[in-house]
Amino acid sequence: MATVKWPHFFHFSAPHSVVNTPAHRPDTRRSKSYGRSCVEPPSLFWQTPGHLTTLGHRIPTSRRAAKSHNITTKVDPEQVALLIKNEWKLSHVTPLYRFRHTQLKLYSKHLAAFIIAEKQQGVAVEVGVEAGFKVTFSAVLGIAETKEDAETVFIQVHSKPLFSADTPKAVWRGWLTCVNGDPEYLRSLPPDFVSLPLFCSSGPEYLTALVKSWFERTFDCSFGSLYLNSTMLNWLAALWTGCHPTSNIRYLKLAWNMPSQPPLDIAYTVNPQDAWELWNSIHTEDSTDDRINIEEVQLFMNGLEIHFFRHFKIYLSAGTLTKVSTALGSAHHDGKIKIGSSDYITTLLTLLTECALMKTPV
């Protein structure tokens, strides 16, 4: 137990112990949903359940300001276009056991077979007119930012219509990604584990459930809904507003929900230039490494809330910030996002990867 950062990383205090590769593990382990929870002496784990720590203890208090870069120079523009189209529902995923980017073709077949089998068993409630499903897994190369980040995997489910003349229609899309994931954490993963902590899906709920269930069975992982707390939404509001001089954000729209009877929704759409000027009066740009502090973000949001209060005398703090949107994208606290522009995709995904990792039990 002589290594650093205990208790955050106490699991890895003995990386060279007997069971450092999951392949040698006894079968009991596979029934657990925690990715890597039994490397450490079990006694410690059992005695201190309260210490089941997460990366949540390491919320950054500053980040790099969003910088526009044309991602289509590194990534296939067609693949980027797919990410921008839809509204995505977010989940977090524990590391995948024995996931191989070289086996995507095989996974495509397996998942298709799994979906068809489940449908035939009648487990899935939805009964469509589809004669069958075609699944494609593809790697979206170039989204990853660091060498620790695993490459993004994109999955599409097409339904094969009854009449073969029609072309297959994409009925479900989803992707797993990791952008600027905590390098220390990623390096500390045992071999055979791949961390793609952020899962985005778009399509019928039953297909999402089937895909998740296949992943859980195949890669011994576990999914959970990812909600975005107000701190995250505040970050996005400030980061996006900061982009305005280089890329027109068109509007900054903030939505709150007040717990009144009946509930009250408040949507405040701020003129982009005015929002930016407020942000600019708070944020001092330093030339070398443009970083934004959490204090600045809070001042900015407070400034907007105070201006609102001076008019309506309503304490927005009594409610919940539910949504932040600009032309660059939108994020809802119940875990739904839209990507409006590919230019700032990295900033958004970095933030969401961090959110997902925070939720992952370590």
Added chain:
Amino acid sequence: MDEQARAILQRVIRKIPNKKLQTALRAWDHLSSEQLESLDYAQPKWLFLENLISRCEENRLSLKDVTKLEMAYYIDNPSKGTWHAYQLFQAEGDAVSVNFTQFREQLKAHLKDVVRHVSVRTKKLEDGAVWIRIAWGDNFSKPNHLKPTYVVHYLQTSYVFVLNLMSKHKPFLYQALLLSTRHVSIKEAQLSSRSLTAMRDLLMRQYQQVFPTNQERTLKERNAPPSHPSIEKEHAECAERRHQMACEAFGDGVLPKLETAVYKLETKYRGNSNNTLNDKDELFRGVVMFSSSNLLESFRHCVSAGMAEGPVTPLLSSITQKGRNSFVITDKVPGAASQTPAHKA
């Protein structure tokens, strides 16, 4: 029945839920009870419609008869589409003595004076509401019954509610309304909602308002000692005061079901005192939209629960006091630091 009549019939029948079809057709009173009984109301709509059309043709029903069914549908379902309120100003001396017959005749005559092809149908309901259906044409084309304008007016009041009015028809309707109600001017009232009933109740004050009529209490409040021996009592009194304040601003009991209110803010930035934006004369522009299944009840609860600070800002109490839900807020004196924003129509 011509194409238009069929199209209108089809549209109305599609909107009415299956289980309400029979009642609606009975109320229409254009088919015999044998004909009504011969229809199968559980049939799919397209099949039902075919059977209905053949009954209508048996009775030689015309476009005019079908528009009556459409009108009855809108009267029963006044929450389809967005209604806009208008207000009449400067009543002439004889405005209070205009009766329904005069009003109807005058309105029709004035509309026909300016639009050659126009079809007007009116109906006065029990509660005094006059419903008007206008199908507009022009000098060359017959009235388009597929896009009628609906107008609801309570005689002797200054309010008019309009659904589905194209801006090119606005001057014609304005003029006809002014002449037939004996008023000099008409303006948009900055109130719109899907619920005609909510708008009417709000503008005509058909909800329970609270007035400071209890003199005992006002006197006691003003003479109350600054501190109370029992904090609990103080809290209860505080809560009661907040509740009273909320009710005085928004009303008591069930309130008109207004769903939205929009404020366009064109005011100077009012943030923390040490903020640099305060020095600028430039405006901090934005739009605030409130929405709820019952906006006034939400606001009342916000105030009485302490989620909003009292006294209630005139911005919010203007919804009930002025009967509006669309505002443009500007600073009273540009350049001067004014804390009370003015309302601009």
Added chain:
Amino acid sequence: MLEKAGTAGQEKQKQDHLKELHAAILTLRAKRERLFAETAALKDLKDKLDQGLPLEEEETDDFMQLEQFLLKSRLMQLKDLQTVYHLIGGYNLIESKQGKSVCVSFRTAFEGMYLETYNLEMDLRRTVQISRHNIPPCVPLERLAKEHLQADFKAFLEILSLHLNALAGRKQQVLLIKELIGTVEIIERNQLCNFLVFMCKIQEETEAAVLCTLEYGDLTQCLPTRVTIESENKTLAESPQWKKNQVLLMESPVHSALLTMRKVGSIV
């Protein structure tokens, strides 16, 4: 023995009672003397005040007391006046929002029966302005305010009160027709109740009927300014009996006019 003891006891009781009465007389007398003195002093003080004479030291205390008494009596007078206004269907004023506004309530009545109460809240800062109210939309409030509010506040309240009372009265008459004379069919009425058309049946057996149109030109009144009698039977409408009925409808509330008409056999 017992009996004697009883009478002796009674005797003693009587004596005690007498003593008590004597004492009461004495205290009352003393009180009367004191009040006499106080009244005299106050009268003296009032005279001095009225004549503008200087007051002595001890008299200042009395003066304070006097002022309080006078204020109290003024308050009571005003309260009584307020109640009277209230009772005769006038209005009631209440200050609110720390004196920044005033709330007027109008209690309406017809034939000794209290009807709706209407309220009007007015902002007193700068010029007097109506901030909110629950007055029916058909009452020409905007016009009345324009004509009177700034010029004469009291006149405004009085005329508004008249309007509201008359409206309540006319409304009540329509209700009473429906309630008391079921054979009369109301053809048309409006929100302001200043236009009323109804049909009266002349005889049970025949369809013969008379159409009466009542127009109320003066909105501060409960009585019509114009009554029109129409019938398919021209001679009937022109008959002396119906001329009388027309006058009756002009001069008495419509429900009582109709009751009289039924009594004399003009209508069924």
